[in-house]
Amino acid sequence: MTTRNLYDTARSSASFRVRIALNLKGLPYEHVAVNLLKGEQSRDDFRALNPAQLVPLLEDNGQRLTQSLAIIEYLEETYPQPPLLPGDPVARAYVRAIALSIACEIHPLNNLRVLRYLMRTLQVGEEAKNSWYRHWVEQGLAQLEGQLVAGGRAGRFVFGDAVTMADVVLVPQIFNAQRFDCKLDQVPIVMHIFANCMQLPQFQAAQAERQPDFV
Amino acid sequence: MTTRNLYDTARSSASFRVRIALNLKGLPYEHVAVNLLKGEQSRDDFRALNPAQLVPLLEDNGQRLTQSLAIIEYLEETYPQPPLLPGDPVARAYVRAIALSIACEIHPLNNLRVLRYLMRTLQVGEEAKNSWYRHWVEQGLAQLEGQLVAGGRAGRFVFGDAVTMADVVLVPQIFNAQRFDCKLDQVPIVMHIFANCMQLPQFQAAQAERQPDFV
Numbered sequence: 001m002t003t004r005n006l007y008d009t010a011r012s013s014a015s016f017r018v019r020i021a022l023n024l025k026g027l028p029y030e031h032v033a034v035n036l037l038k039g040e041q042s043r044d045d046f047r048a049l050n051p052a053q054l055v056p057l058l059e060d061n062g063q064r065l066t067q068s069l070a071i072i073e074y075l076e077e078t079y080p081q082p083p084l085l086p087g088d089p090v091a092r093a094y095v096r097a098i099a100l101s102i103a104c105e106i107h108p109l110n111n112l113r114v115l116r117y118l119m120r121t122l123q124v125g126e127e128a129k130n131s132w133y134r135h136w137v138e139q140g141l142a143q144l145e146g147q148l149v150a151g152g153r154a155g156r157f158v159f160g161d162a163v164t165m166a167d168v169v170l171v172p173q174i175f176n177a178q179r180f181d182c183k184l185d186q187v188p189i190v191m192h193i194f195a196n197c198m199q200l201p202q203f204q205a206a207q208a209e210r211q212p213d214f215v
Numbered sequence: 216m217t218t219r220n221l222y223d224t225a226r227s228s229a230s231f232r233v234r235i236a237l238n239l240k241g242l243p244y245e246h247v248a249v250n251l252l253k254g255e256q257s258r259d260d261f262r263a264l265n266p267a268q269l270v271p272l273l274e275d276n277g278q279r280l281t282q283s284l285a286i287i288e289y290l291e292e293t294y295p296q297p298p299l300l301p302g303d304p305v306a307r308a309y310v311r312a313i314a315l316s317i318a319c320e321i322h323p324l325n326n327l328r329v330l331r332y333l334m335r336t337l338q339v340g341e342e343a344k345n346s347w348y349r350h351w352v353e354q355g356l357a358q359l360e361g362q363l364v365a366g367g368r369a370g371r372f373v374f375g376d377a378v379t380m381a382d383v384v385l386v387p388q389i390f391n392a393q394r395f396d397c398k399l400d401q402v403p404i405v406m407h408i409f410a411n412c413m414q415l416p417q418f419q420a421a422q423a424e425r426q427p428d429f430v
Contacts, residue, residue, distance in 0.1 A: 051361030052316055063305045066362075067319070070311035077304040089292040090278045096285035100318075101267055104282070108323035117350065124337060135332065146266030147281075 004029040007049065007057040009036050010211035013107055013172035014068040015056040019211075020168045021072045023202035025079045029058075033213035036112055069103055072165055084165045094151060095159050098166035101147065102173050106140035109133075110176065130180060137173070137182045144170075145187040154189050156196045163197070171197050175207065219244040222264065222272040224251050225426035228322055228387035229283040230271040234421035235383045236287045240294045244273075248428035251327055284318055287380055299380045309366060310374050313381035316362065317388050321355035325391065345395060352388070352397045359385075360402040369404050371411045378412070386412050390422065 006022065006029045008015030022029055034040045034055050041053045050057045050066050058065045060078075065071045076084050085092045108114070110133050118124040118132060148154045158166035174194045177184060184191055197203045208214050221237065221244045223230030237244055249255045249270050256268045265272045265281050273280045275293075280286045291299050300307045323329070325348050333339040333347060363369045373381035389409045392399060399406055412418045423429050 047361075051365045052320075052358040054320070054358075063308075065305070065308050065312070067312035067315040069319075070308045070315055073311055074304050074308035077307065089289050090280070092292065093278075093280050093285045093289035096288055097280070097282035100282040100285055103315075104284075104319055104323055105267075105269070108319055109329065114324065117347070118337075121350075122333075122337065122339060122343060122347070128337060132332070132337070135336075143267045143269075146262075150266045 002061055003059070004061070005032055005059040006030070007032045007034050007046070007055055007059075008211075009034050009055045010208040010214040012036065012055050013176060014054070016172035016175070016206055016208065017068045017168050018056045018058060018071050019206035020171065020203055021075055021084065021165075023206055024082065024084065024163060024168070025075055027075070027079060031212060033211075035213065069099065069165075069169075072168065076165070082163075084163070084168065086159060086162075086164065091153075091159065094153065095164045095166045098144065098147060098151075098158050099169040101144050102140070102169045105143075106136055106173060107176075109136040110180075133180045134182045137177045137180065138186075141173075141177065141182075141184070141187045141190055145190050148189045148193075154193065157193055163200070167193060167197050170194065171203055217276055218274070219276070220247055220274040221245070222247045222249050222261070222270055222274075223426075224249050224270045225423040225429040227251065227270050228391060229269070231387035231390070231421055231423065232283045232383050233271045233273060233286050234426075235386065235418055236290050236299060236380075238417035238421055239297065239299065239378060239383070240290055242290070242294060246427060248426075250428065284314065284380075284384075287383065291380070297378075299378065299383065301374060301377075301379065306368075306374065309368065310379045310381045313359065313362060313366075313373050314384040316359050317355070317384045320358075321351055321388060322391075324351040325395075348395045349397045352392045352395065353401075356388075356392065356397075356399070356402045356405055360405050363404045369408065372408055378415070382408060382412050385409065386418055 004027060006018060034046060040046060041055060047053055049064060052066060056068060058071050065074055085095055115129055118129050153159050155161040157163050158170065171194060219242060221233060249261060255261060256270060262268055264279060267281060271283055273286050280289055300310055330344055333344050368374050370376040372378050386409060
């Protein structure tokens with residue numbers, strides 16, 4: 001029998017992505033909470049598992065896997081059904097590019113450790129910190145909306161009517177955007193896709209407030 | 216005959232990654248310079264090609280591809296020889312995780328647009344901006360070194376003695392680190408790999424100073 005442990009954090013977007021992917025693939029897992037606010041990712045026991053001191057970490061049949069997008073690609077290769085990438089290389093590149101537009105251009109700027117550096121080291125005030133947050137989210141999502149318009153592939157989801165890796169990365173970012181009161185009315189396609197995803201039980205069950213460590 | 220155009224910028228790390236990958240795959244291309252300092256990525260003609268307003272953009276046989284890691288995955292699927300990923304899913308996940316540790320945790324914090332926001336909007340001084348830069352590079356590379364030690368896979372390159380996507384992403388980050396005088400003596404495995412990569416003509420030819428738009 002497969003043992004599968006996900007070391008994650010309720011509010012971590014990267015953890016949220018992997019929870020969605022596991023749910024979409026129908027893969028059950030044990031949840032091991034890592035409290036980032038208490039710095040548990042830097043404790044010796046977790047560092048021994050992941051020297052990068054980041055969640056999520058997936059243990060799948062004794063194999064340790066890190067970085068949410070690498071984990072999702074691994075799940076796609078190891079448990080191909082249902083697919084989270086289309087079959088054609090150009091279409092796969094399009095879906096990956098949308099996912100990476102969020103994972104590389106928006107999310108890294110709004111991590112807890114980055115916000116802490118702004119406030120503690122650069123002495124940036126609460127309002128300027130929130131403006132920073134909204135700036136990158138709103139700019140990034142506007143560019144994403146432009147990509148979706150230009151790509152002409154959006155349907156119920158980012159790539160037509162099948163859920164892909166791009167939707168898996170999009171949804172947690174929108175939760176963050178809403179939490180920080182970002183303007184979202186200028187990205188109607190993004191929000192249409194978000195609403196459609198959130199009708200699916202695999203996305204619902206993965207959200208922060210449904211996790212045992214949610215506070 | 217294949218037409219292949221790379222819209223890129225000499226000093227852009229993401230462009231540098233794609234140049235290395237194209238060289239490793241032995242794929243010739245035409246170089247189209249986009250001057251980020253002059254804001255050419257936001258001009259109407261480039262926005263029409265890439266609404267995300269980012270380099271690199273690869274046109275391969277009329278297909279437009281964005282996001283450096285999505286482009287490299289596309290090249291891997293379309294032109295499989297020589298491979299830039301190992302064959303085993305767990306090994307592939309390891310290589311991708313190393314690449315993403317740089318692409319998602321280090322590089323996004325040190326983009327030109329981020330440094331500009333720090334200086335222009337947050338009024339951060341030159342010294343504090345450089346400290347920001349070095350903080351994320353040094354912390355990120357230290358964690359990467361820890362991953363390489365724990366992974367026990369490093370040889371001449373990140374994954375044994377064959378060049379992979381992880382090396383392709385590592386090398387441009389080290390150029391940036393050196394440019395900003397980051398401390399690198401605490402990451403000996405990283406620097407050993409960097410030195411081995413830079414002995415290869417495919418990496419040498421891709422570096423910023425060899426590009427026609429280098430200034």
